[in-house]
Amino acid sequence: MLIHTFRKLKPLTPVVFLLTALAMWSGLVVRGDVPAGVEHPAPFYELIFPLFEHFPVLSSLAALLLVMMQAMLLNQVLSGKGLLDRYSFLTALFYLLVMSSHATLTNMHPVVFSNFFLILALHKTWLVYEEKDVTREVYNVGLLVAVAAMFFYPAMIFFLVLIVSLFLFQVMSLRNLLAAFIGCLTPIGFALIWYYLTDQLGPRMEEFPFV
Numbered sequence: 001m002l003i004h005t006f007r008k009l010k011p012l013t014p015v016v017f018l019l020t021a022l023a024m025w026s027g028l029v030v031r032g033d034v035p036a037g038v039e040h041p042a043p044f045y046e047l048i049f050p051l052f053e054h055f056p057v058l059s060s061l062a063a064l065l066l067v068m069m070q071a072m073l074l075n076q077v078l079s080g081k082g083l084l085d086r087y088s089f090l091t092a093l094f095y096l097l098v099m100s101s102h103a104t105l106t107n108m109h110p111v112v113f114s115n116f117f118l119i120l121a122l123h124k125t126w127l128v129y130e131e132k133d134v135t136r137e138v139y140n141v142g143l144l145v146a147v148a149a150m151f152f153y154p155a156m157i158f159f160l161v162l163i164v165s166l167f168l169f170q171v172m173s174l175r176n177l178l179a180a181f182i183g184c185l186t187p188i189g190f191a192l193i194w195y196y197l198t199d200q201l202g203p204r205m206e207e208f209p210f211v
Contacts, residue, residue, distance in 0.1 A: 013089050018068070020093070024100045025064045043191050044150040045110040052108040059108045066112050070119055071095040077123045114152035117144045125162060129169045135179045138166070142183025150187055159184055 041049065052059035075092035099105050105112065121144035127137045141162050148155035162180055166172040195201040 008088065017071075017089065017092060017096070021064060021068055021096055021100075024096070025060065040153075042110060042150050042153050044147070045113065045152065048113075049108070056107070063105075063108050063112050066116065067096065067099045070112075070115055071099075073116075074119050074122075077119060077126075110152035114148040114155045117148035117151075118155060118158055121145050121148065121158060121162075125165050128165060128171065134169075134171050135176055138162070138171075138176045139179040139183035142180040143186055146184045146187045150191065 052062070071092040074095050075089060078091050079088060099112070099115075121141050124137050124141045124144060128134045128141065131137055142159065145155065145158045145162065148158070159180070163177075166176055166180070192201065195204050
């Protein structure tokens with residue numbers, strides 16, 4: 001039933017999508033679970049976590065809104081690049097199902113924030129293939145991946161996707177490679193400078209989960 005409804009975009013498809021999301025999240029929102037703490041939170045998530053810790057219901061509603069926005073954005077990115085039927089809404093449905101499959105993700109979790117920037121990075125990666133001068137877009141992708149990693153460290157693995165894309169799109173050069181690394185290091189560099197100026201660099205390096 002859902003597959004048939006979302007295979008082709010119809011006037012009622014967004015309404016069904018909203019009702020599906022509410023049906024899957026309603027119990028969790030009403031229950032008002034406190035957002036799960038992360039053992040070694042990335043800097044950006046650590047900064048915003050106190051905003052949601054004391055408002056669990058609003059936290060779940062905000063997470064649901066973000067997931068729905070991301071689902072529609074990812075659907076638009078893929079359909080806009082011809083990877084699926086431009087009138088299909090299946091990608092949005094599948095993304096919603098995946099992000100609703102675990103109770104931890106149905107609240108403010110670093111992945112919920114990180115995915116937004118990774119979807120934008122995916123969109124910018126396709127622009128690398130389409131643009132003649134790709135240096136700016138390569139920098140933007142590296143920057144977006146690094147921002148995603150500042151919410152959820154494992155998101156940095158997507159930097160390898162950018163490097164592989166440069167090879168596949170046959171635009172690999174020293175200039176583009178440097179642009180990717182500079183874009184990636186920009187937010188990380190600002191965070192390191194902030195920690196250094198506030199005498200937190202040493203403890204932060206000791207707490208870093210991959211050291």
